[in-house]
Amino acid sequence: MSLSRYGGVSSMNGVAVSRQSKRQRWKRNSGMRLLFLLPTLIYLLGIFLVPIIYNLVMSFRNYTAASINGNAPFIGLQNYIDVFRMPAMGQTLVNTIEFVVGSIVFQAIIGMALALLFNRKFPLSQLLRTLLLIPWLLPLIVSGTAFKWIFDQNHGVLNAVLLHLHIIHAPLGWLVSPNLALISVIITNIWVGIPFNMVLFHSGLQNIPEELYEAAALDGCNKWQQFWSITVPSLKSVIAIVLMLGLIYTLKVFDVIMVLTGGGPANASQILSTWSYDLSFQNMQFGQGAAVGNIMILISLIFCFIYMRATRQSEVN
Amino acid sequence: MHKMYRLSAVLLGVSIPVALAGCGGGSSGENSSANSSGSAKVVKITEMDYFTDSKSSRGMDNLIKEFEKSHPNIKIERTPVPYEQLLPKSLQEATTHTLPTILVTDNLNIPTMVSAGAITPLSRFGEVDTSQYLDGPLSTVTYDGEIYGLPLGTNDLALFYNKSLLAKAHVSPPKTWDELLNVAKKLKSSSTYGLAFSAPKDEQATWQFAPFLWTNGGNYTHFDSPQAIQALELWTNLVKTGGASKSVVNFSQNEVYNEFAAGRAAMMVMGPWEVPPLKQTKIDYGVVPLPTPKAGQTPISPIGGEDWTITSSATPEQQKAAWTFLQWTQQKDTLEKFDEAMGYIPALKSALTDFQQKNKDYAVFAKQLESSRALTSGLRDKLPNVTDAVTTAIQQALTGEQTPAQAAHQAESQIKSILG
CATH class of the missing domain: 3.40.190.10 (Periplasmic binding protein-like II)
Known part of the structure; x- marks a missing residue:
C-alpha cells in the first residue's frame, strides 16, 4: 500500500524509503495516534501490568492475613527461599513438568491425528467435527465433575468397564492413589485440550496446496513420507503456535485439578498453580503464594522469548 | 485504515454517554430507595x-x-x-x-x-x-x-449409623477403637463401606481428626506424640482393612453425607447439621458418641x-x-x-x-x-498453617506413602517452625 502511494520507488531500496516515510508520518500524527492507543494502553496497564507489579511487590513482603489490617514487612527474597525449602516444592515442580509435557505431547499427537482424519471428506465428517468441539465448549467445572465421577473408585464408570473387560482385577483409586492421581488429571486435561489442537491443525492443513501432494504421489512417495516431507514442514509455524499456546495454557491449568483432586492426595497431583492457591488461600501466606505465582510467570516468559526468537528467525528466513 | 479510525471514534463517542448514563442510573436508584421509606429513614x-x-x-x-x-x-x-x-x-x-x-x-x-x-x-x-x-x-x-x-x-461430631445395615450384619454400634475397626470391617460389602469420614487437604480433615486425636490425649501442637500417632494409625487401619473407602482423602463432609444417605456407608463421622436433611430420607439412623480408645472414656469433640x-x-x-x-x-x-x-x-x-x-x-x-x-485452641491464628502440615501427614498415611509415624514426625517439624 505504501509503495503504490509513494510510487516509482525501485524494489531494492523500497524497504528503506517506506520505513523513513513511515517514521515521518508517525511524527505528524503522533498526537492523534497516541490518543487512539490510549484505551489499549490503559487496559494493558490496569489489567496486566499493575497486578503483576503488585504480585511482585507482594512476593518480597511477609504478607499474611494480618497484613490486610496492618503492614507487610519487606523481607527480600525470604519467601522464595522458604518455598524452595518446603518439602512440597520438589514434588510440585516434577508434577508440573510431567503435567505440562504429558498434556501437550498427547494433545498435539491426538489433535493432529484427528485433524488429518477430518481433512478428508467423508459422510458426517462435518457433524463429527462439531461434536468433537464439545470438550472445549464445556465449562471446566462441568468436565471436571464429570471426570470425577468417571474416575470414582467405587462407582465410577472407568473401573466398571475395566473390570468387565478383565483388564484389572480390583478397582483402581484413580483419584485417591498417589501413583495414579497425576495421571488421571493429565488424562482429563488431554481430553479438554484435544479440540483446540485439532482446530488449529485442521485450519493449517487446509492451507497446504493440494498440488504438493499430487506431485509427491507422482514421484512415488507413500503417505508416511508425504506426511513427514510435506505436511510437517508446511505446518511448522502452526505447530510452534500450538505448542507455545499449549504450554502457557497448561502451565496455568487450575480448575481441572481443583475439582478432581484438589492437588492431593498428599500433594501427589499438586502443580505450581494449585500450590500457589493453596499457599495463599489455605495457608494465608499470600507472600509465598505470590512468589510461586511469579515463578510461573517467569517460566512462561522464558518460553515466550524462545518462541518469539524462533518466529523472528523463521520470518527472516 | 480511515474506516477503522472513524469506527473507533464512533465507539468512543458512544461509550462516554453510556458510562455517564450508567453512573446516573445508579445514583438515582439509591435516591429513590431512600425516599420510599417515607418518614423513618431505612x-x-x-x-x-x-x-x-x-x-x-x-x-x-x-x-x-x-x-x-x-x-x-x-x-x-x-x-x-x-x-x-x-x-x-x-x-x-x-x-x-x-x-x-x-x-x-x-x-x-x-x-x-x-x-x-x-x-x-x-x-x-x-x-x-x-x-x-x-x-x-x-x-x-x-x-x-x-x-x-x-x-x-x-x-460437634458424633457417629451416625444406619440401623438396618448394622442389624443385617448383626453388629451393634462400636464404643471403642477396636470395636470400630471390627465393626467397620464386618459392615464392608460389595456396595457398602463400614465407615465414611472426611480427610481432604483442608480444615475438614483437621476438624474430623480432632476428636480421635484429643480423646487419646494427643494434641495438634505435638503431632509426633505416641497418642497422635496411635490416632493416625487408627484412621490408616480403617482404610487398610477396607472398613473405610480409600476415597476418604477426596471426601468433603458433604460427600461423606451423600455416601451415608445413599447407603454406601453404614456409619459416618458427622455433626448435627445433617439431622434435618437425614430426616427427609428413608434411612433409619441412630447417633452415638464417637468411639473412644478405651471403654468408658468421654470423647472430646471440636466445637x-x-x-x-x-x-x-x-x-x-x-x-x-x-x-x-x-x-x-x-x-x-x-x-x-x-x-x-x-x-x-x-x-x-x-x-x-x-x-x-x-x-x-x-x-x-x-x-x-x-x-x-x-479447634483453634492453642493454635490462635495459625490453624490454617497447622492444617497444611497435619492434612499432608494424614493423606500420606492413609494412602500408604509413609507410615503414620514417619508422616507424623514430618508434620511435627513443620508445626514446630510454624508455632515458633
Whole structure:
C-alpha cells in the first residue's frame, strides 16, 4: 500500500524509503495516534501490568492475613527461599513438568491425528467435527465433575468397564492413589485440550496446496513420507503456535485439578498453580503464594522469548 | 485504515454517554430507595453466609424476613456464597473495605478474620452477657479477651449409623477403637463401606481428626506424640482393612453425607447439621458418641458452628443496625426455632434446656458439648498453617506413602517452625 502511494520507488531500496516515510508520518500524527492507543494502553496497564507489579511487590513482603489490617514487612527474597525449602516444592515442580509435557505431547499427537482424519471428506465428517468441539465448549467445572465421577473408585464408570473387560482385577483409586492421581488429571486435561489442537491443525492443513501432494504421489512417495516431507514442514509455524499456546495454557491449568483432586492426595497431583492457591488461600501466606505465582510467570516468559526468537528467525528466513 | 479510525471514534463517542448514563442510573436508584421509606429513614445492610443448600438457605431467608417485619426501618440484603469461596472472598473484600455489614463466619476462621482486621469486637456496640452462653462455644468467638461474634448455633461430631445395615450384619454400634475397626470391617460389602469420614487437604480433615486425636490425649501442637500417632494409625487401619473407602482423602463432609444417605456407608463421622436433611430420607439412623480408645472414656469433640460478626467495612449506622439484628437473633424462642431448622444446638443456655427436651435427636451432641473444645485452641491464628502440615501427614498415611509415624514426625517439624 505504501509503495503504490509513494510510487516509482525501485524494489531494492523500497524497504528503506517506506520505513523513513513511515517514521515521518508517525511524527505528524503522533498526537492523534497516541490518543487512539490510549484505551489499549490503559487496559494493558490496569489489567496486566499493575497486578503483576503488585504480585511482585507482594512476593518480597511477609504478607499474611494480618497484613490486610496492618503492614507487610519487606523481607527480600525470604519467601522464595522458604518455598524452595518446603518439602512440597520438589514434588510440585516434577508434577508440573510431567503435567505440562504429558498434556501437550498427547494433545498435539491426538489433535493432529484427528485433524488429518477430518481433512478428508467423508459422510458426517462435518457433524463429527462439531461434536468433537464439545470438550472445549464445556465449562471446566462441568468436565471436571464429570471426570470425577468417571474416575470414582467405587462407582465410577472407568473401573466398571475395566473390570468387565478383565483388564484389572480390583478397582483402581484413580483419584485417591498417589501413583495414579497425576495421571488421571493429565488424562482429563488431554481430553479438554484435544479440540483446540485439532482446530488449529485442521485450519493449517487446509492451507497446504493440494498440488504438493499430487506431485509427491507422482514421484512415488507413500503417505508416511508425504506426511513427514510435506505436511510437517508446511505446518511448522502452526505447530510452534500450538505448542507455545499449549504450554502457557497448561502451565496455568487450575480448575481441572481443583475439582478432581484438589492437588492431593498428599500433594501427589499438586502443580505450581494449585500450590500457589493453596499457599495463599489455605495457608494465608499470600507472600509465598505470590512468589510461586511469579515463578510461573517467569517460566512462561522464558518460553515466550524462545518462541518469539524462533518466529523472528523463521520470518527472516 | 480511515474506516477503522472513524469506527473507533464512533465507539468512543458512544461509550462516554453510556458510562455517564450508567453512573446516573445508579445514583438515582439509591435516591429513590431512600425516599420510599417515607418518614423513618431505612437503613440498608448487607449479609453474607454460606448456606447455599435449599433447606438452610430457606431457614436463613425466613429469619431475615421475620426480622424485617418487626423492624421496618432495617433492610437486610443477603448473599449466600459456596463454603470454599467465603474465606477468600471475605479476605479480598477486607483488603478493599467492601465487606458486607454482617458476615457469617465459621468459628475456625474467627482468629484469621480478627488478625485481618475484618471484624469488630462487639463491646464497641454493647454488652454481651457471657454468663448466658456455654463456655465452649463462647471460647470460639473470643480472641484476646474480646468477643467478636454471637453464635448462630453450635455443633460437634458424633457417629451416625444406619440401623438396618448394622442389624443385617448383626453388629451393634462400636464404643471403642477396636470395636470400630471390627465393626467397620464386618459392615464392608460389595456396595457398602463400614465407615465414611472426611480427610481432604483442608480444615475438614483437621476438624474430623480432632476428636480421635484429643480423646487419646494427643494434641495438634505435638503431632509426633505416641497418642497422635496411635490416632493416625487408627484412621490408616480403617482404610487398610477396607472398613473405610480409600476415597476418604477426596471426601468433603458433604460427600461423606451423600455416601451415608445413599447407603454406601453404614456409619459416618458427622455433626448435627445433617439431622434435618437425614430426616427427609428413608434411612433409619441412630447417633452415638464417637468411639473412644478405651471403654468408658468421654470423647472430646471440636466445637463447630457459625457466628454472626459485624465487619469493619460497614458505616457506624449500618453497624448499629447490625447489632440490633444480632441481639434480636439471640432471643430464646427465635434462636430455638432457627437452630432446629438449621440443625444447630443453641449455645444460649436458656434455649438449650428447652431444645434438648424437644429434640431427642440432638441429645448426644448436646451432652458432648460439655467436654468439647475449640479447634483453634492453642493454635490462635495459625490453624490454617497447622492444617497444611497435619492434612499432608494424614493423606500420606492413609494412602500408604509413609507410615503414620514417619508422616507424623514430618508434620511435627513443620508445626514446630510454624508455632515458633
